[in-house]
Amino acid sequence: EAGVVQSPRYKIIEKKQPVAFWCNPISGHNTLYWYLQNLGQGPELLIRYENEEAVDDSQLPKDRFSAERLKGVDSTLKIQPAELGDSAVYLCASSSDSGMGNTIYFGEGSWLTVV
């Protein structure tokens, strides 16, 4: 069974440019997460989807970040315009649902460098 798939794996852009990350969760997983991981730190939640609904986007900087999961399957996270401080790893994860003990599976991440 395929795991969580993310692309691109690596991206280098100039500041003020837009960038988009794509995620395909494990088949059948209703819950999808986007996390931000800064160097040397633990991941922090940006947004959580239950099917196509964004049920927790309180940590998403909405002035420059947006996300969508239109058909309740794959998802896109966009940054426009990017800033130097956005350089980080963007992790996508999924689980069958958001029940407390359910395992959350992570993709390999999209590494963003803003120059």
Add this chain to the structure above:
Amino acid sequence: GNSVTQMEGPVTLSEEAFLTINCTYTATGYPSLFWYVQYPGEGLQLLLKATKADDKGSNKGFEATYRKETTSFHLEKGSVQVSDSAVYFCASKMDTGRRALTFGSGTRLQVQP
């Protein structure tokens, strides 16, 4: 709010040494607790988990016991190998509110031959 605190690294050990990585949590209620591992150049992988007090999670020789009285979930391994070199993250998750993993800052383990 919920938070997780784990010991700072790096932790440097010789092969076959005993490993302990401390993790404590704060939460309004009783979360599920997890240890994830991140090998160099790879994504986060679940190592083990425990969903209620006194549960012991185990995998690949690693163990952690959910201690409600000390709000802890320390990771242990009796004999580490060079291949265990990685970053280890402790995390908690509630069934209410955010319903997403809250991570500690990670502990880098370096095992020398």
